[in-house]
Amino acid sequence: MAIISVGANLRAPLTSVGPLVGNIRASLGISSFAAGFLTTLPLLAFAAVSPFAPKLSRRFGMQTVLFGASVLITAGVFLRMVSHVGPLFAGTLLIGLGIAFGNVLIPGLIKSSFPHHIGLMTGIYAVSMNVCAAIASGLSVPVAGRLGWNGSLGYWGFISLVAILVLLPQVKLRRSVSAGRAAVQKGANMWKSKLAWCITVFMGLQSLIFYTTVAWLPEIMTERGITVSAAGWMLSIMQFALIPFTFIIPIIAGKMKSQIPLVILTGALFIGGTLGILFGSTSLMVVWAILIGIGGGTAFSLAMMFFSLRTRSSQEASELSGMAQSFGYLLAAAGPALFGVLHDATNSWTLPLLLLLGVSVAILLAGLVSGRNVQIR
Template identity: 40%
Template sequence: MAVTRAPQPVATTPAPLPVRTRLAHPALLLAGILLVALNMRACLAAVSPMVAEIQRTFGLSSTASGLITTVPVLFQGVGAPLTPRLTRRFGAERVVLGAVLVLGAGVLLRVLPSVFALYAGCVVIGVAIAVLNVSMPGLVKREFPDRAATMTGVYSTTMLVGATLAAGTSVPLEHALGGGWRASLGAWSLLALVAAVAWLPQVLRSRQEKAAVAAAAQPGKPIENLWKSPLAWQISLFMGISSLLVYTLVAWMPTILADHGMDRGQAGLVFAFSNLVQVAGAFLVPLLAGRMTSQRALAVTMAALNGLGIALLLVAPVSGAWVSAAILGVAQGGSLGLGLAFIVLRTGTAAGAAQLGGMSQAIGYLVAAAGPVGAGALHQLTGGWEATLVLMLVLVAVVGAAGLGAGRNRTL
């Protein structure tokens, strides 16, 4: 597995296609990317405030209810390795369009009056998001070769904005539409339809410029022996364990605060504040990463902030809640943005970015899916949250070590 020093990422990516039609206007491309990104977390975040109602509707146990949020994460890991093959065969533009439409179909499937449809919809949503997760870094690398890190910050921020809006508007939508949780969750299929319409010009452009795209669609050979590369594994572990920490706290942070005596309403506000702060971290950290030759210090800083926020939850869960939420928001949003930036910074071509994205996100989401379930099981075994938080601190050290390797000035 060849790993080379990268003084500045050499532009082995083919030059951007000439603007021959209005369909190739950069504003249309940017609008399409942002609308697609809005969908990539919204339908997951929208379901969280509705889990109790879904549980009552179908008479589900707590474990079965937890699967509503765990299954999509698990199938993001399962679907990620398939995406590079799809993009090579059909082209990134058509794959993204198909994934957005499938995502909208999964949202509708999830609200049908059947437990089977509920979980089948969760599977479809997870696979569709996996395809988008892996496709987008390659597209960004290809279309913005000189601003890949900056654009990574833009679309990762947009993902979190979509999640924040969805979590905050699910209950108001339920009241406004008058159709219960099904109407509220089903409404998010409209956002997928809007994104598909906005992305359609990119598919039409790729057809119009078929000859040019055919020449540009061979952006270098696939990375050989990727799964044997220490650098690829370091990036994958950084993303995977960072995601595990995020999903564990998404599932349990309000409960941890409430179990230590905080009012449940206030615990929800603290959690919402932490999610809001993530937006700033997801935007700023990739911008900083793109201006650095090595991102090792940045990776260790994100790990240290994660550790500090978790330690505050351990020693002062109520009195330090707001400070902990702010620190964790920066660390979690920043870790997401940095993990995605590593994909474009550590590869020289769009094909390489898609290939590394498939590996790192397959490992990442399979690892992340174990977080909420494992934390709940450990809490049930010990009767408290201390063991869970201590284990998370140990994992923070692993993230820091992986970040030291992933942040080196190397390319695959």
């Protein structure tokens, strides 16, 4: 239950922003770069905080840290309801800090709590996260029609309140057990491992693709003649498309010795979807969005599974997760803001989409190394 409740809060506060970027820019008078930074800021928080999450987990226990993370997310969501630039960015930063802890610790929690069902539990976690993310994208514009853009962003704070209530009884019960287990575990040096760095690049690039499309896909589609509401639902469809695969892929990956076939599938989906948006028919835009969505679901699931499959203990899984999500999200943070800058400079989405195509090729190359049947030593 804790894994599901925490997972439900790890994307919805971010994916609810993309369809409302136009409203926010018009209301507050901010630039495209600043609007893109609303998505970049949480990623910078991920990069800054992720290395420290395993250390805090060893000291206080995973449940205690995840409880604190849920409190940060809730506070940030409600702070963004204040219709000013300062609270908007401050709340976004708090959300990013809280999500960072959840991102890092969930793979280790799954490996320690469900060692014989890693694929299944990873799938359940990913589905809970992505279902809420997709719903948030689709409902943001309709809710904003009734409550305003700030009320729409604050609406999702009630989900994080559920996580607080679920985790509260477990904090004292689990703290000593989690801390004790982590204290006796020693693992490999992730920072000196080529495999760990390849997993980090894979994690970062799939995050870059996801957060960039979440931030700008509605704007791209609106420029192509699709209505704002329909563009928001298109983003929602993209995320709904990935949901079945975030459940199925971890189970399949867990039964395979090498995940390279799944990596090749991931690269093909990203490349095909990006080429479709660039050169394909506007009437088939939903097809290109679905291809990118399926690719994103497969890539995210593989990244989560690599943390467990390429390590020997829950502590190693948390350490690899912390490293990958620190440098990986730092890499991903460049995406939304860079897309905004390139669009402003060229007044076109062609160059940004060509960049996304290059990223799709790079994630394939990093995945070919990460998918091999070896463990970090």
